[in-house]
Amino acid sequence: MANTHGSFQIKSEVVNRAKPIAAGVAILGWVGAIIAYFSNHDQFFSSYLFSYFYWISLSLGATFFVMIQRQTQAEWSVVVRRLAETVMTHFWVLAPLFIPILFGLHSLYEWTHTEVVAKDELLKGKSGYLNVTFFVIRAVIFLAIWCFLSWKLYSYSVKQDTNGDPKETKRAAWLSAPGIPLLIISASFAAIDWLMSLQPHWYSTMWGVYIFAGGGVTFMALLILICSWLRSNGILDEVITVEHYHDMGKLMFAFNVFWAYVSFSQYFLIWYANLPEETGFFIDRQVGSWLGVSLLLAIGHFIAPFIILLARGAKRHRLILPVMAGWMLFIHAVDHFWIVMPIRNPNGVAWGQLWMNIATWAALGGTCAFFFLIRLSKHSLIPVQDPFLEESMEFENA
Amino acid sequence: MAENKIYGAIAAFKSDTEILEAARKVRLAGYSKFDCHTPFPVHHLDQAMGMKRSKLPYFIICCTIAGFTLGLLLQWWTGAVDYKLVIGGKPLFALEFATPILFECSILLTAFGAVFGMLGLFNGLPTFYHPIFNAEISKRITNDRFLVSIEAKDPQFDATKTTEFLQSLHGAEEVQLVEA
Numbered sequence: 001m002a003n004t005h006g007s008f009q010i011k012s013e014v015v016n017r018a019k020p021i022a023a024g025v026a027i028l029g030w031v032g033a034i035i036a037y038f039s040n041h042d043q044f045f046s047s048y049l050f051s052y053f054y055w056i057s058l059s060l061g062a063t064f065f066v067m068i069q070r071q072t073q074a075e076w077s078v079v080v081r082r083l084a085e086t087v088m089t090h091f092w093v094l095a096p097l098f099i100p101i102l103f104g105l106h107s108l109y110e111w112t113h114t115e116v117v118a119k120d121e122l123l124k125g126k127s128g129y130l131n132v133t134f135f136v137i138r139a140v141i142f143l144a145i146w147c148f149l150s151w152k153l154y155s156y157s158v159k160q161d162t163n164g165d166p167k168e169t170k171r172a173a174w175l176s177a178p179g180i181p182l183l184i185i186s187a188s189f190a191a192i193d194w195l196m197s198l199q200p201h202w203y204s205t206m207w208g209v210y211i212f213a214g215g216g217v218t219f220m221a222l223l224i225l226i227c228s229w230l231r232s233n234g235i236l237d238e239v240i241t242v243e244h245y246h247d248m249g250k251l252m253f254a255f256n257v258f259w260a261y262v263s264f265s266q267y268f269l270i271w272y273a274n275l276p277e278e279t280g281f282f283i284d285r286q287v288g289s290w291l292g293v294s295l296l297l298a299i300g301h302f303i304a305p306f307i308i309l310l311a312r313g314a315k316r317h318r319l320i321l322p323v324m325a326g327w328m329l330f331i332h333a334v335d336h337f338w339i340v341m342p343i344r345n346p347n348g349v350a351w352g353q354l355w356m357n358i359a360t361w362a363a364l365g366g367t368c369a370f371f372f373l374i375r376l377s378k379h380s381l382i383p384v385q386d387p388f389l390e391e392s393m394e395f396e397n398a
Numbered sequence: 399m400a401e402n403k404i405y406g407a408i409a410a411f412k413s414d415t416e417i418l419e420a421a422r423k424v425r426l427a428g429y430s431k432f433d434c435h436t437p438f439p440v441h442h443l444d445q446a447m448g449m450k451r452s453k454l455p456y457f458i459i460c461c462t463i464a465g466f467t468l469g470l471l472l473q474w475w476t477g478a479v480d481y482k483l484v485i486g487g488k489p490l491f492a493l494e495f496a497t498p499i500l501f502e503c504s505i506l507l508t509a510f511g512a513v514f515g516m517l518g519l520f521n522g523l524p525t526f527y528h529p530i531f532n533a534e535i536s537k538r539i540t541n542d543r544f545l546v547s548i549e550a551k552d553p554q555f556d557a558t559k560t561t562e563f564l565q566s567l568h569g570a571e572e573v574q575l576v577e578a
């Protein structure tokens with residue numbers, strides 16, 4: 001068995017080639033973000049929130065994926081689990097990057113304006129929950145939960161590389177059992193706090209699961225892209241086989257159907273009940289060019305990927321699957337753009353300010369990618385001492 | 399036996415590794431109408447036999463599209479053409495309220511297509527009689543024997559040559575011709 005330590009390390013020339021690109025994107029992004037802040041800081045904060053939640057949602061998806069694999073003691077996913085665990089650790093850089101949002105609370109959230117709340121019966125009623133102090137406390141709790149879970153799960157896995165102790169697998173499974181509900185509840189509340197309260201009069205009970213499903217599908221897309229990137233550099237190309245791609249493709253497909261199911265249910269119930277306090281969200285998103293974005297989401301996030309990825313051959317294809325994964329990463333950005341930006345630009349997409357979204361997205365994404373590359377080169381690319389490693393390498397779809 | 403029609407030739411094996419090797423050799427020898435009978439599902443036997451993937455999914459997707467189309471026509475025709483009735487101030491036809499029923503109709507015909515397609519069109523179940531049970535050894539394929547059968551319909555089939563060929567396979571025992 002090719003279990004010798006170090007044979008599954010990433011090649012240093014691959015990391016050294018990718019690092020300057022990630023750093024360059026991050027630096028350009030941050031420069032753009034700073035210019036954006038000084039040119040129009042209201043617009044900047046909306047763009048920043050959009051980018052922030054985009055990258056947070058990917059790591060939420062990663063943590064969920066790792067915990068599900070741990071809890072079910074899945075064998076097939078062992079060879080890709082370390083990559084997922086590394087994406088999970090993005091929380092450690094993203095947590096401090098929440099601070100800029102705190103400076104933009106007044107600009108982002110209507111409920112922070114005391115004079116507006118005083119005149120508004122509904123907001124007055126919600127002020128026990130929606131107030132700045134409690135908001136900050138909650139944010140700290142959410143980020144602490146996510147950092148803790150990712151740190152524990154990551155260190156169990158990395159520790160096992162050196163000590164080979166099968167008990168680490170048990171410990172990870174043990175943590176995942178309470179970890180899954182903890183993650184999903186905290187992620188739902190974060191989605192309510194950070195995104196739903198942008199329109200404080202509006203509410204939807206589907207919101208948490210809708211955001212969570214989007215994170216799930218996009219993380220699977222990211223994982224497929226990372227594996228494809230390694231494969232194109234000749235790394236792990238015989239370890240992560242077409243069978244693993246097929247399964248990752250299936251999960252991406254399934255999460256996407258789940259996303260569509262949840263988002264349609266949300267829309268359908270609001271459409272049917274037709275209550276003024278609920279319909280506002282969708283009416284805002286049918287104004288001007290937002291209608292086009294809404295339709296793009298329905299077609300590009302569900303109908304087209306559903307038809308393209310339905311066939312078994314597409315999920316096993318060397319090109320179709322990564323291309324669709326890249327598309328899912330893009331369309332997820334459109335989804336979050338569509339959630340956040342109509343509040344700032346109610347008349348339609350602000351094309352002139354679109355670069356701010358791209359800059360903040362690149363700033364946070366480049367930072368995450370740079371951090372990812374550093375983490376990835378510090379340990380083996382697969383959990384070399386995992387008790388299920390051999391089963392995973394021999395895995396085949398029936 | 400000579401006056402009766404021959405169904406084919408069979409050979410029994412004692413283990414799954416032997417039948418995998420036997421299936422591979424039978425395929426490589428150029429036989430196409432042959433089958434393997436095992437007490438439990440043997441991994442990779444389909445590859446060893448050179449079986450192609452089932453055509454069933456293509457049949458199922460046609461059923462799905464049919465279900466979707468019928469569901470659409472049903473709702474549009476009854477609601478917006480044949481018996482116009484405004485309910486709850488909603489439009490006579492809208493994709494919003496049609497979607498759950500479209501989904502259900504598609505799923506219904508998909509499930510029918512999968513189950514009845516599998517049974518009726520593709521996997522040959524239920525089969526109440528199979529000629530290989532004319533041989534005494536075949537009764538053990540639910541217990542501890544693995545069988546290869548080559549049908550007489552195979553263009554390469556020849557009573558003596560095929561029997562000799564089966565005899566030459568590693569681990570083959572009880573090689574015999576069975577009546578139809």
